[in-house]
Amino acid sequence: MNTTRSGPVRPSRRAVSPLRPASVARVEDGFWAERRRINAHISLAEGTARLEQAGNLANFRAAAALRTHSAAVASGTGFSGDFQFQDSDVYKWLEAACWQLADTPDEALAADVEAVVELIVAAQREDGYLHTYYQLGGGIPWTEPGWGHELYCAGHLIQAAVAHHRATGSDRLLDVARRLADHIDSVFGTGKQMDTVCGHPGVETALVELHRTTDEKRYLDLARYFLERRGHGTLSSGADRGHDRDPGPEYWQDHTPIRAADEVTGHAVRQLYLLAGAADLAAETGDTELRTALERLWRDMVTTKTYLTGAVGSRHDWEAFGDAHELPADRAYAETCAAIASVHFSWRMALLTGEARYSDLVERTLFNGFLAGAGLDGRTWLYVNPLHLRAHPHERPGDQTAHRTPWFRCACCPPNVMRLLAGLPHYMATTDDSGLRLHQYATGVFGGDDLTVRVVTEYPWDGTVTVTVEDAPTALPRTLSLRLPTWCADHTLTVNGAAVESGAESGWLRITREFAPGDTVRLDLAMPARLTLPPPRVDAVRGCAAIERGPLVYCLEQTDQPSRLDPDAVALAPDAPLTVRSRPELLGGVRTVSVSGSLLPADDASADWPYLPLASAASGEPRESVELTAVPYYTWANRESGAMRVWLPLAGRG
């Protein structure tokens, strides 16, 4: 089923996007294949049990029972879970399962999918409304746009329905989605019952995808309405019950229209889902003003509000982006869902602009800020992804701890990870008028109508990528474009064994020729371990460096250090050599980086005051040396608990 319609984000024929996701996109072996195997066989397979346990599925049964029994349910008694958006967990799992089935048939998973689809079908009201929280007595529908999450959940239902349709060809869930979208269209709009937006964006991308799937223009118009209506202060938390804390209009990006905004702000996931929707709209409409705003906002995010890991949303308080350069390593919020949202936004920008920088960020985010959220076991998760954990941390009770958890009270992240992993091959390659582009490197098959290639690579552990043409039916010259990652300082490129000039144009290495099956392009990306510095205005990690190799950010975990030395106790010499070691037995198989460091001065426990005059500061005398071992950041917190650091002080720079 790997056809052009089998993955997420499919611009219509009318769209102005220069790039389209490759119609053939299969990951068959290597790093991501293993993560996707665990996702399918463990995370997705156990998903319905988790949703059952958390009460999400019970809500649909209860809503269905209410439809078939005329007796009203007592107010509020029927709903399981703490949040208005519990339904979205189900929809996200469903979307994930459908992308997985589109890739690899699985009878048990297909049966789970159809069972959940039937629960959803049964729960929908006659008028198309579907939101079990309000159906089960949580309040009056369409009265709490700020916190109600009705459109947010509708968006996830629609995305699940699109995935189900693309994976199975069935209209069963798509009909539910259309009836709900039609209902929304009857309620929302200028001069209608509701002339406002949802506190949590998400319906915008969904409506564009529904438009793409059904060719119904009303859905595109409705997406445009929500995108343009936002930023005019129509939301007010005061109108909702039970929320006495006012987050202010920036929280849900209702302070200024997207076109006028000059920075990403407020709740990170809300902001990025919104911008993903705007990118979809710009793709379908050719709106260049909107595209310019999106380019500006993406650059603001990358330049001033993104962690080395690609993670975003620095602040625990209101799960917000925070200020420019506010990037604390220890109290990083860096929600897993925000990394996913960043990938959604950047991928749409890659399609819209054809520029490599967006896929550069996708790569970094996937391998680090995103993947850290998923436990190696496929069964445990991180909600927040700090770049520093102390040996004796004081953590708030709840979801936002730095310890892997089987499920969350607010379980947005786990099924969101599942859907990105399940659809991941579709974020890796594009076709365009001139040929094929490889945005990400993984062993598999990628291509379109006139050029299909087989990729073999041990990426991210090794920088060699071998691309062999499998099919090239047209006799015309085609261009194969390979993204040259920003992290790579040295590379070579050969075609059928002959070296070729290989300067990148805007991040793309391009080979244009009349390709024939068996033609082989080999890209060698030099991948030494390296030290990386933060931008000069990031206070939180000034005077520090991070270890990286290829697309991977590394970290020191306490458990790997001699005598479980606390990583907070060491500094790096800027010129210390970095040694890469293959450790197939460790953490599912990784390469570690070793480097020698020196001990920082300990706290003077007898001091009456720890801040000292510059004049009396400790001399640069050599301190005890110690051999340190770094592991990829995405693997952290999968063993015994202990301290972790990405950024290490540089000796002599404190």
Add this chain to the structure above:
Amino acid sequence: MNTTRSGPVRPSRRAVSPLRPASVARVEDGFWAERRRINAHISLAEGTARLEQAGNLANFRAAAALRTHSAAVASGTGFSGDFQFQDSDVYKWLEAACWQLADTPDEALAADVEAVVELIVAAQREDGYLHTYYQLGGGIPWTEPGWGHELYCAGHLIQAAVAHHRATGSDRLLDVARRLADHIDSVFGTGKQMDTVCGHPGVETALVELHRTTDEKRYLDLARYFLERRGHGTLSSGADRGHDRDPGPEYWQDHTPIRAADEVTGHAVRQLYLLAGAADLAAETGDTELRTALERLWRDMVTTKTYLTGAVGSRHDWEAFGDAHELPADRAYAETCAAIASVHFSWRMALLTGEARYSDLVERTLFNGFLAGAGLDGRTWLYVNPLHLRAHPHERPGDQTAHRTPWFRCACCPPNVMRLLAGLPHYMATTDDSGLRLHQYATGVFGGDDLTVRVVTEYPWDGTVTVTVEDAPTALPRTLSLRLPTWCADHTLTVNGAAVESGAESGWLRITREFAPGDTVRLDLAMPARLTLPPPRVDAVRGCAAIERGPLVYCLEQTDQPSRLDPDAVALAPDAPLTVRSRPELLGGVRTVSVSGSLLPADDASADWPYLPLASAASGEPRESVELTAVPYYTWANRESGAMRVWLPLAGRG
């Protein structure tokens, strides 16, 4: 009325404290006199109007009306304000006003005091219970120990009553306090209705002071009960209504008994009020195990969890201490009340141990972390006291912004500032068996039965302190001890013009002689501006230095820089000279510190990625130089809004 009984914290005759607050303690001129004048004439004078406006006084009237009308008030309808602890704002103002009256008679203020006292008298229930939130239908008394704040408010009432008694000699409010304390004693204790503690400490210090004032041992026993009962997990937020977020037992220090604790943790104000109470108990009982625990906890706080300004409580989340070395400058919570609580704890430790280090921290906290919370106008306040504010900050709506506010929804800080300023002279000097000690330097008269001195100084602007003996009735040798501040690297001491050996013993400069009226001791503390480094494990400000002079921490405010240059854009040269200038017209009269800095590299807005390899980092080429002006941190945010920094990157150390 400057007798031994006219200030806060008066150890009983049986107490083991080597030091007692000086019975004569008058600040007559200079820095603190001016702050206290504004406190009396503006803050305190306008206090009842604020409390009226916020509804706090109405609550007492409503509770009184309920007592005199048998008809029950409908549930919850009568209470003004958002918090269970609204009464405490009134009590704190009242305590402040009483300390002020004890110092300087004021008819209008005295009339306000008596009017408020009568409101309180009228509101107390027949059985002694007094807490308007529950009296006005907020719930059932003594059922919500976690969040109810009944004992917390009782503590503040008792403190106010003690102050009223000491200031006026009246028993009118003290009787209310005793009846309430007796009621509490009948409800709380082993085998009684409630065998638990209050979610917010504060009653412990109050009960010890009530014991000291009334000589009633039951109150000391009750304080001991609350102090010993804590740390055994008896609190559970789950038992209270309306609080679905569980802060965990550390939040209210119910995770481990004080004697066993090895670090300060949880809510900073709660932790420090608790430790202040424990220090009072140790003083009254001679409990050396408890004293040892308090010394350990104080040192943990100072060594790993205190800002340069003396502020504590780093974390917005749950207003908590945070981890060791978690001291972000930008997102510092550093609540004004926590600085006050730190002064309470440290002062009691100074009395208990006689050691100078505690008053060293008191000095630093008073001049910086505490005083920043009070606007220069006496009418505006800061709840949080960050050490860094960006030019375009994203602030959470509510009390916790970095802009001065006339009053807060949660108005704990303003009247708390008032009471510390009103009682401040009593934190400055002590007497002991051998003589008199000056802990803080201010122009005024300080002394006891056998030695009284007049101090003249322009502290903190100038380091000269002239101490002239006014009265020395005993013919025995007495010791005058002057604290040598830790910040001071160079000093001279003369007695009647002759230089004396002046090495400090444990922070005290001691002069022992048969003093006679007119004897003059002159201490000159060298006070050059200086650069200070953070401890090596504080990540947030690594590679930075702060400007200090004497006890004052300085900061750069945007408004003082050439062309309103953003302080985030500059670095300091470690060897740049610091120039002190007197600016009598600025900010009520300050000395500024000027230093030349250089511009940091700007963000590269065209960069696809801002983190760069160490190998390609910018060279050390000289950058544009700029003359910078620093003002005392306590004056910040009193002019136009803009960026502020305490810690500045050191050029060449990034």
